[in-house]
Amino acid sequence: MKVGDLCFFYHSGATARRVVGVVSVVKKWYAEDSDLNSEALVDVKAVGEMRRQVDLKDMKQDGELKGFIMFRQQRLSVLPVAEKVWERICELENGFEGDGFDIGKDGGDDAGV
Template identity: 30%
Template sequence: MAYWLFKTEPDAFSIDDLKHAPNQTTLWEGVRNYQARNFLRDDVKEGDLVMIYHSSCKNVGVAGIAKITSAAYPDPTQFDLNSDYYDPKATSDSPRWVVVDVTYHQHLNKLVSLKSIKANDSITELALKKAGRLSVMPVTEHDWNEIIKMAK
């Protein structure tokens, strides 16, 4: 099992939205960064755990946990002319973008803020501390455990 952090803007989709989705599951669509896409396509596996990170909002930070419940498959929004994520270069024979299904696992006892993550010297490998722009990023087991400890 691997650990991940997925960023989302809670006014578009939040941990609460995931909790209230049918079967508490949704496809994680709209990833349009090649490095993040490659993580989804090549590395994210069914059974992996994901920190849901709220960004571009008043309370930025890790809000909850989800579980990956499918392997990667073509993102249907890339073919939808009415979608914000439509990609005219994508074809069914050669899709450019992928999704995975995520299922709600739990809310954290408290939001773990970006400020507190950056201030924690024990968190050493998390890309969020360094570059922060990637919407899908791996999390080491050590950093995962440290963030979970911070939420208690």
């Protein structure tokens, strides 16, 4: 992960598993201490919440997301997201606040997300 990368913020609770927002990397990965067994960390800042939240079970049923690594390895805290998968998840969730697209009060897409 590099400074400036956008990442999905995923809620992995027992009752609700879904992408809830987007964050941006503000500090590249680092170890918390010099211990070789220490986990790698990155610092992020909030970019915006998803306009609509889609549960993991619904994402799994979407044919365009077939094969997404998260469906096989749900316990990973960091995994790559292909551009086409990123775009599809954003499409399903009507984008995110701060993405540069305006969403009308009626929930319609005024900018063609």
